[in-house]
Amino acid sequence: MSERICHREKTVNVIIDGKQCQGQYGQTILEIARANDIYIPTMCYLTKVSPITACRMCVVDVQGVDGHILSCQEKAVDGAVVTTTNDELFKQRQNIMKLYDVNHPLQCGVCDKSGECDLQNKNVEFKVNTQEFAAKDLNRKRKKWGILGYDPSLCIMCEKCVHTCNEIIGANALYIKPGGYKSTIDIRMSVCEQCGDCISVCPVGALVSNEFKYTSNAWEGNKIPATCSHCSSGCSLTYNVKYVGSVNPYANEITRVTNDFEFSTLCGAGRFAFAFENNFSSKDEEAFKNAIEAIKSSDTIKFNSYITNEEAKLLQVLKDNTGIKLVNEDALNYQNFLNTYKKASGNSLYTGSLEVIKQSDAIISIGSRITVDNPVVKYAINEASKHNRAQFVYMHPIDDVYLHDKYTQFIKYEVGSEEGVMALLASYLINEAPQSYKDYLEDLDIGYLSGETSTGEEEFELIEEKFVRCKNKTLIIGEDLFAHSCATNIAKFVGLIDKYTDFSVVLVPSQTNTLGVSLICKLDKDVGSKVVGYNEVGDFIISDNGNGHLQIPALNQQEGTFTSIDKRVLNTNVALNFDGYCLNDIVNEFLKYKIENTIDYTLQLPLNKGFKAIAFDDLENGYNKNGIDLRGYFLKTSIVKNSKEIVLDEVEDINTYNGTVIYRCEPLHQFNKNTKKSLLLKTSNNLRGSAAFATAAKIKNGDTVNVIYGSQTQIKKFKIDTSIRGTVAVYPTFDDKLMDNLITKGYRFKQVQIERQEV
C-alpha cells in the first residue's frame, strides 16, 4: 500500500465559547459543540443524516477566519477558536428567521405542529414578533399522499424529509421540486413506502398524518415511552395517549406514535399500527376459572413469539412445575438454528446487529425478503449502501424491485436449494480453516451444486472479487433458512463462515421476541392431545386479541421486555390500561404464588443465557442527547474457546419444487393480527404474483382462487403485482382467521395447487 495519511484518527482540540473541547478529526464544529453541551441553533440539521446545509442558521465565527462558518458541515480543525454567538451572528440568524416567516400562514391555532414547532420556537428565540417581509403570495395546493398530508405553504424547505427518505428509508420517494421561491417537496408515489418517517422529522406542520390531523394538540395527553412490538428490531417509540372518556367507552386512546427522530427511525407499522389494544378489558372470573381448568386438563400450551420475555418466563415456570409441553414452532426452529450455529462458531450469540449492518461496506442477505420481513434491517442496508457505498449481494429465489437501487448483485437460487447455496457460499468465503473443514469444502462438487441451485460459479467469484477491498462484511440470515429441512447443516455453514472469515452474522429473528423466547423456554416439538392456545389456536384460547376464551392484555397494555435483533433486552411500558387477567394471575393461581407483577420476572430471566439481574424499574427509556439508546441492556455474550470441531453433513439432494409455488410473506408493514388491526394500514391480503405466475397457474388478475395445500384449502383473491418477478407468488398470512393454516408452518415456500373459483 502506498503511504496514506489518515486524517480521521487524529484528535482535534478546539475552544468553543471559551470551553476546551476535544473531538476527532471528521467531526463537525456542531457535533463537537453539542457533545460538549454548547448550543448552536439549527433549523435543517438532522443528526441521523448527512448535513443538509439549507437553513444557514448554524453559522459561527472562527478566530482568524473572515466570514461566518457553517458549523454543521465544516469539520473542526485543530486549534480553532469558535464563537457560537455574538450580536452579528444573532442578527444574521434573526434575519434568516424573518425570511422563513415570509408569507408563512398564521394558522398556528389549528396547526398540528403548534406547541412543538421549530419555527415557533426559533421565532421566540430570535425575538421575531412580526412578519417583516412579504412577497407576492402563491397559490400553493395541499397534497394528500396516502397516509401523508403535505401543505407546501407551511413548508420551510429544510429538506429533512427528503434526506431521510433517501439516506435512511431508501425509498427515494420524496424529492425537491426546485423553483426558487416556488420550490416545494414532491413525491414519487409509486415508490413511497408510507413509513411516515418524513412526518416525524418535519420541524413544522407541513407534513402530517392525515388521520391525526386536527385530532389533538401536540401538548395534550401522556407520552409513554415504549418499544415497538411488531418485529424484532425493537424500535424505541412513544405512545401519545389522550383521555377521550366523553367519546369513547375506553377512557384513554392512543392518538399517535412519535419517536426520537433525531437518532431513530420507525417503519409504517411502528408508526401507524398502534391501535391493537384488547378492548375486552374486564375481569371475567368465569373465564379465568375455565382457563385454570383448561391448563390443568391440557398437556400442551401452544404460543408464538409475539410475547414479552416475562410472559415466556411465566410459561416456562408453568412447564417447570407441571411438565406441560410448550410448543412454539417459530422459536423452536430459531432455537435449533442458533444452537447449531453456536456449536459451529463458538459464539454464544451471533456477532452482528443493526449497527454492524449500517457500518458494513459488504453485505450478503440470504433467505429473506428483507424489505418486508424486517423493514429496519432494510433501512440499515440502505444506510450502508448510501453512506458506505456498500456492495450488497441479495440472494433469494424472488427478485425484489425495491432493492434494485441497493443491491450490487442479485443471485437467484432455486426454491429449496438453500443448503447447497450456503455450502457454495462457505466454500467461496472460507479460505483458512482446520483441515477437516477444508477437505470437506474442497470435496464439494461445485459444478453439481451450482447446477442444482441454479447459481453460477462466476456469481460467487464476483462476490469474492467485489468484496476484496471491503473491511466490514456482514452476512444476514433470514427466516427461510430456520425452517428449512436442512436447517442444521445450513446453521453449521453459517457458524463456520462466522468463525473462519471476517464476516459478522445476523440471524434475523422472525417474530418480535423469537430470540427471547428461544433463550428462555425449553420448547417441545409436537403438540399433545389437548392444547391451550396462548394467542394461538387451541382447545381453550387465551388471547390478547379479543377473540379467545380468556382475555389478556395486548402488547401495548403490558409492561415487560423484548429481546431484539440487537441481542438487547428492551423494556416497554403500559400505554393503555387493561383491567382483566394476565398470565401472571394464572401462574399465581395455579402455583399459589404471590408474585405481584409480571415484571417481577424481569430479574429472573436466565443468567446463563446472557440476561442480567437487573430489575425492570431500573431500566431506562428513550435516547440521551448524544443519540445513545438508553433502553434496557445488551445480553452478555461469550466465545467458547477451543470449541470442538463439528461434523458437516453431506449436502442433501435438492428437492425440486415444480408447479405452482407460493412464498409465505406479508405485505410491507404487516406482520400479524396486531398490525392488521390498525385502520391506518389498509393493506389487502391478496395472493400476489407476476403475470408469468398467473399464466402458469392459469388464473387472471382479480380471480378468486382456492389455494390447496395438503388437506386444506384457503380462499384468496389473486392480483398481478409487477414488483414481483419470476414464477413464485407471495402469500400473506397476517390476516389469517384460521390460525392453524398449514401454510404458516415450516419452510416458507410451498408447492400448492391453485384453482380458479368459478363465478
Add this chain to the structure above:
Amino acid sequence: MSKVYFSYWQGEVIDNRGVEASDCKEASAKFPVQYDVDIETKAFVGWDGFVLFEDDVDVVKLSLNYARQYQEYSEACGRCTPGRWGGQILYDMLDKIARGEGLMRELDHIKEISLTMTTTSKCEIGKTVPVPILAMIKYFEEQFISLIKEQKKSPWYDTNDEKYISNVTAPCSDTCPAHVDIPGYIEGVRELHFEDSLSATRAMMPLAHTCGRVCPHPCEDACRRVNLDKAVSIMELKRVGADWETDHALAHEWFHPQKPQKPRNDGKKIAIIGAGPAGLTAAYYLGLQGIACTIFEELPVLGGEVAVGVPEYRMPIDKYNKDIELVEDLPTVEIIRNHRVDDNRLKELVEEFDATLLGFGARLSKAIRCGNENTEMKGYWGAIEMLDKVNLWHKYRIGSPAKEDLNGKTVVCVGGGFTSMDVVRCSIREGAKRVVMLYRRDEKTIIRNTTLEEYTEAVEEGVEFIFHSAIDRLIDEDGQLTSLVVNKYELVPDPDGGRAQLVKIKGADFEIECDYVIPAVSQSCDLQILPKEWDLTMTSWGTLQTNGRDYMTSKDGLFAAGDCEYGPMTIVNAVGQARRAASVMARYIYDQKVSLTDSEIMEDHMNKLKVFNKNEKITGWIPGIPREESEKVEISIRKDSNVEVNLGFTAQEAQDEAERCMRCYYLSMVAV
C-alpha cells in the same frame, strides 16, 4: 482592456461620467463589449460588479433585471434560506422602487437582506448576487432615490425593449474545456444522490468514467479553494457517480441528463469520422436530441486513442466501455467498425450526409530529429504503435503480448507528456529490465505537463528519469539499435530577464546501451483522408483550422473536433469541442447556418473575461481541511499487472472531499 462608460469590477472603479472622450480611461478586464457580430452590449453585470458601456443605461432597471435573472436561476435551485427567500425579497423591493411605490427604508432593507445573503448563503451565487446591486445603489444612488421621492413609475416599467441574457458559471466549470457543471456533480456526491451527480456530469460530458480517471484536470488549477488551501479533488469525484451506476447496473436505465428524445426520423443525418472521445461525445448529444448519426471507425474496437493508447492500469477498458455503451445504446446512434474512411469515401459521405464531423485524432508519432534516425531500424518503435500493441493485447486479446518484445530489455523513451508516461509505465509492466525517460526540461515541467500523481507513480514503479537531456544520435549494428548518444543540457538564465535557455554542456555527452528507443515527443494528424481538391485551411501545425467557436472547417458542412482540430491535446478538450460542434450541427442540418446559442456565446465571453481570480481572498470557509487522497494499489502488485492503480475514493473520503467544495456558482448578465 475594455472601453467603458462606467465600470466597477474586482474593486476597480472606472468612472468616465462627464469625461471627454479623449480622456476616458479603460477598464483592465476583458468585458463582453461586443455581444455578437452586429450586437453591441449596453451593460454587463456579474458576481464582482457591473459595467455600463453606454451613458443612457437605466441602472434601476439593470439592477431589477439582474435580480430577476437570479430568480430565474433559482428556478433550478432555491436550496437555502437566504437564497430562496432573500433573492425574492430583493427582487420584490427593487420592483417596488421601479414601479414608483418604493420607500426610503426599503433601500436599507435591501442592504440588510444583502448582508445576510452575502454572509450566509449556501452558494457563491447567493453570496455574490447582492454585490453588483449594492454597487449600483452606491454609485448611482440618485437614480433610485429620485424614483422613491417622486413615487413615479419608471417610464420603461411596462415596456420590453431590452434583451437580457444571463449565464451561470463557476471558475472550475469555466476553466474546464467541456464546461462541466462541477459544483453540480460534487453536490450529488455530497448529498448521496449519486445518480444526480452522474446526470450533472453527463449534461456536458458523456465520458464520466474516463474523465473521472485520466483527465489532467485543468479545473483544479482554477478551484477557488486554491486561494484558501488546496484545490478540491475535482476529477476523482466525477468517478463516484459513474462507478455507482456501474455497480448498480442491473437496476437502472442510464442516468441521462434528460430523457433522450424520440428519434426524429426526418431524413436528416450526420456522419462522424472516428469513435474516439470527440466522435462519441458528438454522437451522444446528437443522440439525446433524437438526431440520427453514424460513426465510422477504422479499428475493430471503439474508443479511439483512449482505448488503444491509454493503458489498462489507468483506464480499465470495462469502465471505458460503459461510457461507450451509454452512447451506443441511444437509438439514433449507429457505429460502424472496421470502416476506414479515405479521401474518396469522405467525398461520398459528405454527399450522403447533411453534415460531417471529423474526429480522427492525431495518431502519427513524430520523429525525434536526431542523428541516424531511421524508422526502419530494429528497436526504433513509435509510441503510438507500441501502445497500440500493448493495449490491443491486454484489452481485446488482439495481436500478441508486447512482453515477447520487451521482457528483459532496456527501453529508452523520449518525451515528457502523458503518452511518454504511458510508454515507460507499460514497459515496466511488460518486463523491461531498465526503463529510462529522457526529457529536455526539468522535473517541475514534466509534472506540470502531466500530473504529480502520474510522475510519482512512475518513479515508484522504477522508471529512471534523466532530465535536461536529448538524444544526439542513434547507434546501430546492421540495422539493430544498440545504443544512444545523449547530450546533456543546462538551463542558463537570460541576463535580460527573459526565459532561461537550454544550453548544451560541452563534453557531458554520454551513451546509453539500449534495445529500444521509443519516441513519444508528439503526434501529428494523418491527413491522407482529406481530398486535396477541397484545399481545406490548415493550421501552421498541420491540423484542421476552425474559428474555435463553431468548429466548422473552411468547407461548408464539414466540422472538426478533438486532436485533428487542436493537435494532440486532452480528452476533455475533445469532449468540449465535440459537444459544441454537435450543437452547431444540430441546427446547421436544418438551416445550413452556423450559429451559437446565447448560452454558448456567454460561455465564450466568460472564458475570455476569466472567471477565476487567483488574487481573491476567500471568506466563510476554514482553511486547512485536508484534500483527500485516494488509495493506490501497492507497487509490488501494480508493477507487473494491469490492475487499476487508483482505487478511487472510499465513500467517506468522497463525502469529505465533496464537503470541501465551496459551490462557486456565479451569475452574469448582459443587456443588449
